Amino acid sequence: MNSDAESTIEVSRSSRSAFDDDDEEEEENKSCAVCGDKATGYHFHAMTCEGCKAFFRRTVKMDLQFNCPYSQKCIVTKKNRRQCQACRFQKCLKSGMRSDFIMSDEAVANRRAVIKRRREKMGTLLLQNDSPSLTPQQSELIDCLFKAYQQYFISYFPKIVIVRDKQQDITDLSESSCGQHLSSASPDGSGQQSLSPFVIAQMAEINTFFTIQVINFAKAIPAFRTLPIEDQIILLKGSVFEVSEIISTTVFDVDTCTWDYGNDRFTIKDAIDAGVQQFFIEDVINFHKKLHILKPHETEYILMATLCIFAPDRPGLLQKDIISQVQEELAATLKAYIDQNYPVTKKSMRFPVLLSFLTELRSLNELHSKQILLLQEGLWTPLLKEVFS
Structure with missing residues (x-):
C-alpha cells in the first residue's frame, strides 16, 4: 500500500x-x-x-x-x-x-466545471417548480452536509488502493458480471478455503477509514456537536455501518458489482477472500442495486446518511427528544428537497420509498453485527473493536 x-x-x-x-x-x-x-x-x-x-x-x-x-x-x-x-x-x-x-490547474478547472454544471442543473430544476420548497435554514443545512461529504468522503476516495497477492487482474474482474462474481465463491459462501492476508488487512483499513470519516462527518454537523459525548458515541456506534453503506452506494458499479474508489476498485472477490460470507454480500449487493434504480441525487444520499446518524431509538441515549427533533427536521428537509427538485409525477412516492431503504438498512445492520463475529481477528483494528464491541 x-x-x-x-x-x-x-x-x-x-x-x-x-x-x-x-x-x-x-x-x-x-x-x-x-x-x-x-x-x-x-x-x-x-x-x-x-x-x-x-x-x-x-x-x-x-x-x-x-x-x-x-x-x-x-x-x-x-x-x-x-x-x-x-x-x-x-x-x-x-x-x-x-x-x-494541492490540486493541479487541470483538476481545479474540472471541479469548477462540475460545480457549474450542477448549478445549471439546479437552476433548471427550480424553473420546473412554481416555487422553491426549501427554507433558508434547510438550504443552509444541506450546504453544511454537502461540504462535509465532499471533505471527508469524496476527497479521500482516490487515495484508496487495494493490495492483492497474485489475485486475478482487476481488469478481468471488472469485465465479469455480478452473477459470475458471486458464483465463483466457495459453495458455502464462507471463503474460508483461500483467505488472503493482504485483503484481510486491506478490508480492515477500509472499514477503519469509513469509521473515521463517518465520525468526522458527524462532528461537522452543528446539531451533533451539541449532544453529550455519551450520546455521540452511541449514535456513531449504531450508524457507522449504515452510513458507510449509503456512501458506498455512490461509488458502486451495478454492471461489474465493484466499488470504484478512483484509483482502484474493491470487488466481491476481495470481500470473499477476506472471509465475508456470500449470503451477506448478496444482501449488500441487492441493496445497492435497488437504491441505484432510483438514481438519487447526491443531496438525497447525504440526507439519508445523516438520518441514519440521528436515530432516537438507539439504546441508551440520554437526549432522545432532542435527537428525535433533529431527525424530524432532516426528514422534512429531505421531503422539501424532493418536492423542489422532482416533477409531481415522480415526487409523490419518492420520499416514503427512500425512507424504506433506511428500514432495510437496519435489517442489514443486524446481519452485519452477526457477520463480524465470524470474521478473522486480522479484520479488527483498535477503533473497529471499540465501535463494534
Missing part, C-alpha cells in the same frame, strides 16, 4: 480521541496553526488562515525555494509572517499542511 493510502487510512488513532470533541479543542482550532491569525477552516490538511493557505499553495505550485537569513528558528506570527518565508514554509509543513492536497 502506498504512503498516501497509509496516511489516509490511519489504524493507530485511539478511539477516544476520534470521539472526543471538547470545547477547548474547538477554541484552539479557531487559530491558524502557522501564524496564529484567525483560521477560516482546514486547508491542505491543517487549520489555517487565508493568508497562509495562499502562501503555501503559491510556494508549492511555483516550486519556490527560500533561505532563512537568520538562524532558521524564526518565530512566525501574524505580524511578522512575511519577514521570513523560509521559516513560514517550514512552519506550514510542521503544522500538517500537505503538498499532495
Whole structure:
C-alpha cells in the first residue's frame, strides 16, 4: 500500500480521541496553526488562515525555494509572517499542511466545471417548480452536509488502493458480471478455503477509514456537536455501518458489482477472500442495486446518511427528544428537497420509498453485527473493536 493510502487510512488513532470533541479543542482550532491569525477552516490538511493557505499553495505550485537569513528558528506570527518565508514554509509543513492536497490547474478547472454544471442543473430544476420548497435554514443545512461529504468522503476516495497477492487482474474482474462474481465463491459462501492476508488487512483499513470519516462527518454537523459525548458515541456506534453503506452506494458499479474508489476498485472477490460470507454480500449487493434504480441525487444520499446518524431509538441515549427533533427536521428537509427538485409525477412516492431503504438498512445492520463475529481477528483494528464491541 502506498504512503498516501497509509496516511489516509490511519489504524493507530485511539478511539477516544476520534470521539472526543471538547470545547477547548474547538477554541484552539479557531487559530491558524502557522501564524496564529484567525483560521477560516482546514486547508491542505491543517487549520489555517487565508493568508497562509495562499502562501503555501503559491510556494508549492511555483516550486519556490527560500533561505532563512537568520538562524532558521524564526518565530512566525501574524505580524511578522512575511519577514521570513523560509521559516513560514517550514512552519506550514510542521503544522500538517500537505503538498499532495494541492490540486493541479487541470483538476481545479474540472471541479469548477462540475460545480457549474450542477448549478445549471439546479437552476433548471427550480424553473420546473412554481416555487422553491426549501427554507433558508434547510438550504443552509444541506450546504453544511454537502461540504462535509465532499471533505471527508469524496476527497479521500482516490487515495484508496487495494493490495492483492497474485489475485486475478482487476481488469478481468471488472469485465465479469455480478452473477459470475458471486458464483465463483466457495459453495458455502464462507471463503474460508483461500483467505488472503493482504485483503484481510486491506478490508480492515477500509472499514477503519469509513469509521473515521463517518465520525468526522458527524462532528461537522452543528446539531451533533451539541449532544453529550455519551450520546455521540452511541449514535456513531449504531450508524457507522449504515452510513458507510449509503456512501458506498455512490461509488458502486451495478454492471461489474465493484466499488470504484478512483484509483482502484474493491470487488466481491476481495470481500470473499477476506472471509465475508456470500449470503451477506448478496444482501449488500441487492441493496445497492435497488437504491441505484432510483438514481438519487447526491443531496438525497447525504440526507439519508445523516438520518441514519440521528436515530432516537438507539439504546441508551440520554437526549432522545432532542435527537428525535433533529431527525424530524432532516426528514422534512429531505421531503422539501424532493418536492423542489422532482416533477409531481415522480415526487409523490419518492420520499416514503427512500425512507424504506433506511428500514432495510437496519435489517442489514443486524446481519452485519452477526457477520463480524465470524470474521478473522486480522479484520479488527483498535477503533473497529471499540465501535463494534
